[in-house]
Amino acid sequence: MSQKQRIFFWSITAALGGFLFGFDTAVISGVEQSLQTLWGLNVWEHGLTVSIALVGTVLGSMLGGIPTQRAGRRKTLLGIAILYLAASIGTALATNWGVFLLFRFLGGLGVGASSVAAPMYITEISPAKSRGRLVALFQFNVVLGILIAYLSNFLLEDVGGESWRWMLGVQAFPSLVFLIAVLNIPESPRWLLLVQGKVAEAREVLYMIDPASAEETLLALQQHAEQPQTARLFSAHYRTPVMLAVLFAVFNQVSGINAIIYYAPRIFEMTGLGKSSALLSSAGVGLVNLIFTLISLTLIDRFGRRTLMKIGSVGLIVTLALVARAFYVQDFGITVPLLLFVYIAFFGFSQGAVIWVFISEIFPNEVRASGQALGSFTHWLMAAIITFTFPYLAEKVGGGNTFLFFAIMMVLQLLFVLRLMPETKGTSLEQIEKTVFVH
Numbered sequence: 001m002s003q004k005q006r007i008f009f010w011s012i013t014a015a016l017g018g019f020l021f022g023f024d025t026a027v028i029s030g031v032e033q034s035l036q037t038l039w040g041l042n043v044w045e046h047g048l049t050v051s052i053a054l055v056g057t058v059l060g061s062m063l064g065g066i067p068t069q070r071a072g073r074r075k076t077l078l079g080i081a082i083l084y085l086a087a088s089i090g091t092a093l094a095t096n097w098g099v100f101l102l103f104r105f106l107g108g109l110g111v112g113a114s115s116v117a118a119p120m121y122i123t124e125i126s127p128a129k130s131r132g133r134l135v136a137l138f139q140f141n142v143v144l145g146i147l148i149a150y151l152s153n154f155l156l157e158d159v160g161g162e163s164w165r166w167m168l169g170v171q172a173f174p175s176l177v178f179l180i181a182v183l184n185i186p187e188s189p190r191w192l193l194l195v196q197g198k199v200a201e202a203r204e205v206l207y208m209i210d211p212a213s214a215e216e217t218l219l220a221l222q223q224h225a226e227q228p229q230t231a232r233l234f235s236a237h238y239r240t241p242v243m244l245a246v247l248f249a250v251f252n253q254v255s256g257i258n259a260i261i262y263y264a265p266r267i268f269e270m271t272g273l274g275k276s277s278a279l280l281s282s283a284g285v286g287l288v289n290l291i292f293t294l295i296s297l298t299l300i301d302r303f304g305r306r307t308l309m310k311i312g313s314v315g316l317i318v319t320l321a322l323v324a325r326a327f328y329v330q331d332f333g334i335t336v337p338l339l340l341f342v343y344i345a346f347f348g349f350s351q352g353a354v355i356w357v358f359i360s361e362i363f364p365n366e367v368r369a370s371g372q373a374l375g376s377f378t379h380w381l382m383a384a385i386i387t388f389t390f391p392y393l394a395e396k397v398g399g400g401n402t403f404l405f406f407a408i409m410m411v412l413q414l415l416f417v418l419r420l421m422p423e424t425k426g427t428s429l430e431q432i433e434k435t436v437f438v439h
Helices: 003-030 032-039 043-063 065-070 073-092 097-125 128-156 163-169 172-182 189-194 199-209 214-226 236-253 257-270 277-303 305-329 335-349 351-361 365-396 398-419 429-438
Strands: none
Touching (some): 003 043, 003 097, 003 128, 003 163, 003 172, 032 043, 032 097, 032 163, 043 097, 043 365, 065 073, 065 365, 073 163, 073 172, 097 351, 097 365, 128 351, 189 199, 214 365, 214 429, 236 257, 236 351, 236 365, 236 398, 257 277, 257 335, 257 365, 277 305, 277 335, 277 351, 305 335, 335 351, 351 365, 365 398, 365 429
C-alpha cells in the first residue's frame, strides 16, 4: 500500500464515523410514525422519541474530548463503533419504548463523540497539503449517510409487518465494518508523543505519513512538549482559538441549515406546494448537499478555507434574502424551492465542508481534544435550539422575518470571515498555532 493509499484508508476509516453519524440521524424519519402507532405515544412521547438521539449528541459532543485525550483518538473511535453497533441492534430488537429510547440515546452519544474524535484524528494524521480534503471527507460521509438512510428506508418500507426493525437494524452492517477498520489504523502520532511520551512509536507513524517531513514534525512536537503548557482551555492564552471555534459553530447553525433540512417539506407547504413534494424535497436537498460538498472537497486545499467561506457567505446572504422577499410578497410557486436548492449548494460548498476542518486545525496540540469538543458542542447546542424554535418562529413572526434573520446572520458571518478568520491551508498544525495566536 502506497503512502497516499495508506493515509486515505486511515482517513476514510475515521470518516466512516461520519457516515454512521448521518445515517443514525436521518434513519428515524422513516420509522417515527410506525413507532408512534406501535406504542401509542402521545405528542410529547413522540417528540422525545425523535429527539432523544439529539440529546445524546449534545452530551456526546460535550464529553467526547475526555476519552479522546485520555484513552487516545483510536480507542475513542473504537468505542464509538461499539456504540453505533449496540444502538443499531438494540433499537431494532427493542421490545418496549423505554429500551428503544435507551439505545437511541446511546446512538446519539456516538454521533456527538464522532464529531469530536473523527475530524481530530484525520487532522493529526494528514499531511498539510491534503489535510483540508481529507478532513472534509468526514462531512461528505455525513451527507452520504443521510442520503443512504433515506434510500434504505425507501427500499425496506415493504419488507414485512415490522419493517421499522429492518430500517434501524441495517445500520449494524456499516457499524461492523467501521469497528473492524478501526482495529487496523494507528494511533495519532501527536497523541502518542505529547500525551504518552512515546517518541519511537510517534516517529514510526510520522514516517508512514510523510518520510520527507517526519523528523521536522517530530522535532517541532518535541520542542512543543518541552515548553510550559497552559492546559486549561478557557485560560486567556487560548481565547483566540476559542472565540474562532465558537463563532464559527454558531454561524454554521444561524444560517438556518438544520431548520431547512429538517423542515423542508413544511417550508414548501408554507409556499403552497402539496405534500407530495415532501419526499422529492428531502431527496433533492440531500443530493444537492452531497454534490456541492464533494466539489468543496476538491477545492478546499487549492483555494483555501477563507475563499470558500467568502463565496459561500455571499451566496447564502443573497439566497436567504430572496427567500425572505418571496415570503413578504407571496411570490411562491417554484421560486422558494429553487432558491433553497441554491442555498443548500452554497452551504455544502462552504460552511458544510469547512467547519470540521477549521475547528480541528486551530487549537494547539495540548487542548485540541477539549477545543474540538467545545466547537462540536456549540454546533449541536445551536442545532437543537434552531431546530426546536423554527416552527414557532415561522408561525409567530412569519417566514419572511425568519429568513431575513438568517440572512442578517450571514452578513455578520461574512464580516467574521473578512476580519477575523485566518487561513490555514497547506500549513502544519504547529505553524497554524503560531498564526492563530498572532492573528
